[in-house]
Amino acid sequence: MSATLFERYGGFAAVSKIVMAFYERLLDDDQVGPYFEDVDLPRLMDHQTKFISTLMGGPASFSDEHLRRVHAQYRISAADFERTNDILASVLLDCGMDEDDVERVMSEFGRRAPSIVDPAGDA
Numbered sequence: 246m247s248a249t250l251f252e253r254y255g256g257f258a259a260v261s262k263i264v265m266a267f268y269e270r271l272l273d274d275d276q277v278g279p280y281f282e283d284v285d286l287p288r289l290m291d292h293q294t295k296f297i298s299t300l301m302g303g304p305a306s307f308s309d310e311h312l313r314r315v316h317a318q319y320r321i322s323a324a325d326f327e328r329t330n331d332i333l334a335s336v337l338l339d340c341g342m343d344e345d346d347v348e349r350v351m352s353e354f355g356r357r358a359p360s361i362v363d364p365a366g367d368a
């Protein structure tokens with residue numbers, strides 16, 4: 246059996262570094278930064294570590310129903326979802342992930358769009 250991306254890239258320690266870089270870049274971003282201004286960041290980073298681990302075949306997992314519940318209040322537009330997608334992809338590349346593997350992670354990310362994007366969101 247081949248190793249999961251999660252295992253190949255060093256498990257939780259490596260994923261934590263990716264999450265750290267991801268959130269620094271999100272918070273700095275004019276378009277999607279404002280979503281995260283009032284969020285308890287340590288908690289969010291803990292959740293996102295589990296989430297990105299899941300996208301990479303790691304142990305933790307969030308159901309689509311859970312994702313829908315926690316994001317509904319933010320009314321996230323398709324454009325903001327796209328922006329987040331692009332930021333994550335560039336972070337993964339910068340963290341040294343192979344292009345093929347980045348594509349696999351991003352396809353897992355994109356698959357969650359129906360749970361995250363609010364069709365009535367702005368733009």
Ligand code: HEM
Nearest residue numbers: 277280281284292293296307315321325326329354357361
């Ligand atoms: C595939 C895409 C995404 C996934 C899988 C994801 C996953 C998650 C998870 C697991 C949490 C923590 C849930 C919990 O507290 O139990 C979370 C929280 C959050 N997400 Fe996302 N997210 C995604 C996209 C986005 C996007 C595009 C935005 C905004 C541009 C966003 C904004 C937030 C915010 C603001 C929170 C904080 C909730 C809180 O703890 O108060 N997410 N997300």
